[in-house]
Amino acid sequence: MIKSIIESFSNLFAKSETINYPYEQIAKFKNYRGLIEYSADECIFCYKCEKVCPPDAIVFKPTKEKNRLYEYNPNLCIYCGECVRNCPKEDLALWQSEKKPKII
Numbered sequence: 001m002i003k004s005i006i007e008s009f010s011n012l013f014a015k016s017e018t019i020n021y022p023y024e025q026i027a028k029f030k031n032y033r034g035l036i037e038y039s040a041d042e043c044i045f046c047y048k049c050e051k052v053c054p055p056d057a058i059v060f061k062p063t064k065e066k067n068r069l070y071e072y073n074p075n076l077c078i079y080c081g082e083c084v085r086n087c088p089k090e091d092l093a094l095w096q097s098e099k100k101p102k103i104i
C-alpha cells in the first residue's frame with residue numbers, strides 16, 4: 001500500500017512519456033523506411049508490386065483506359081518494402097518516402 005502511494009507520488013514529478021502532438025513531432029525510429037511513393041509516369045504496369053504485397057495494401061483498380069489505377073492504403077501497409085524490391089523500376093516508379101528517388 002505504502003509502496004504504491006510512493007510510486008504514485010513520484011510519478012507526479014516524473015518526465016512525461018507522451019508528447020504534445022501535433023505541436024511536437026514523433027521521433028522516427030532507426031531504419032524507418034517510410035510510406036510508399038508512386039509515379040504513374042514511370043510505372044510500366046507490370047503489377048508485380050500488387051502481387052507481392054502481403055496485406056494487399058497496393059491494388060490496381062480496373063478503369064476504362066488500358067492501364068489500371070494505382071491505389072495504396074497506408075493503413076494496411078506493414079512497411080516491409082517487398083513492393084519496392086520487386087519493382088522493375090525501383091526508386092523511379094515506386095520508392096519508400098525516407099529514401100530519395102533516383103534522379104535521371
Ligand code: SF4
Nearest residue numbers: 053077078080081083
Ligand atoms: S511495403 Fe510491404 S505492405 Fe507496404 S505496400 Fe509495399 S509490399 Fe505492401
Ligand code: SF4
Nearest residue numbers: 043044046047049087
Ligand atoms: S512493380 Fe513498379 S512498374 Fe510494376 S506496376 Fe508496380 S510500380 Fe509499376
